[in-house]
Amino acid sequence: MMTLSLSFAIWLYRGWRRASRALAQTRHAFAARHATLKAERDQWRASAQSTLAGLGAAIDGQFDAWKLTAAEREVALLLLKGYGHKQIAGATQRSERTVRQHAVAVYQKSGLAGRAELAAFFLEDLLLPREP
Template sequence: MPPKFLLLLAVFPLYQAWDLYQLVSSGPSFHFYAETAATIAFLVILGIVIGERRRALNEFETLKHSAAAAARAAAERDAAAQRSTRDFLQSMQEQFERWGLTPAERDVALLLVKGLSLEEIAGVRETGAKTVRQHAANLYAKAKVNGRHQLAAFFFEDLLAPRPGGGP
């Protein structure tokens, strides 16, 4: 709590105690009992406010720790996803080498697996659609697949197949 607020909280009970002392010295009266009740009510409310503030601070700290943990977990997932993508692309490149694909055929194969159409690939590679079709036909023959769907399935089948032991 800010120091000014604490000072105000300390002044009121002191004033009330002084006021009650003055009232007791003149003898108990309705005013004395009213002031006593007001002081007790103030102290109860003060206790509730302090308790709620502590609870809110604890909750805030818990949320802060949860947010930090979530950020760490997200960073770990991102790093794992990047490693997985890098490993997947590496295994694709190794397979392209085993098939004996040319650099152009490798580019076309990668873009086909990503889902681009032959026309889109021609635009990306800044070549003609006929050239891309020829590269695609060559790579299908070298890979012994019948088209883009079988090419994609060749790479994704291992990703989607359950691993030994039932784990993801």
Template sequence: MAEPGDRRTSAVLLGIFALIGILVTIDLLTEYVGVVTKWHVLMEAVLMVSAAFGFGLIWRRLDDAREAARLLERDLDAAREEARRWREESREILRGLGEAIERQFRRWKLTPAEMEIGLLLLKGLSHKEIAALRDTSERTVRQQARSLYLKAGLSGRSELSAFFLEDLLPVRTEGAGAPGGDRSPAPTGTGAAERREGKRRG
């Protein structure tokens, strides 16, 4: 797609070529009526043809730029539509994951504050960011996070994330490393999380 500066330059050149063509045509007609040599007329005719050719080239360039802009706009519209469709399709999945996380938090008997901190930790916020968001001290956030990990039997943030997100990642089945091996995505939900929870309780 042509840059704005290129389009302005092309427009200026287009105007110049059009002006040259008009002036040369007028001059050619005027001199043809008077006494002039054929070579002079031929030279100006060539000049007029050259100006017309340049005019055509610039017009073609502008037309190509307009077509490129139209195609780019079409691609952008398609990308926006695809993003909108993905958000709609993933909304149910994300809602289900959120409900599963909330159920597990209740199983761990977390307080409302610990639940909120757990969600913010899963979103990737730091203790300092969580403290600023909840208008509390970073020390309080750290204490509540430690309480969460203790109740859940987890060592820290990484295990908390893995507890809920492990099932969302694709896993290799046997023979996946060989050519033609299958890759099967793990089922969404908290299957592995629930298995770990059962082992922890056992």
């Protein structure tokens, strides 16, 4: 009985050590991948900085042409970033209904039908298909 208990304890300990090593390897791989992705993101941002600044200026210019208020601009930018009405309300300390009203005003002033058309208005030409 004692031998069986000792064998079982050794078996459990070895299993625990294997699991601990596997977890450590997984954590290391995850940290390395995270660092690689962060470096790639930072490199892309640095190389695209002037383009992004120009895009930001172009978006501001279009918002001026549409005569959007400051609140409508803020909501429109957050919609372009992919946030939902509830998320925008939380981020801007406004009610969801107010955010929805601002979004409707943006769509009316721009002549666009909704969030998808708003995003497409600014992004469609940036995402041209690759030539064969």
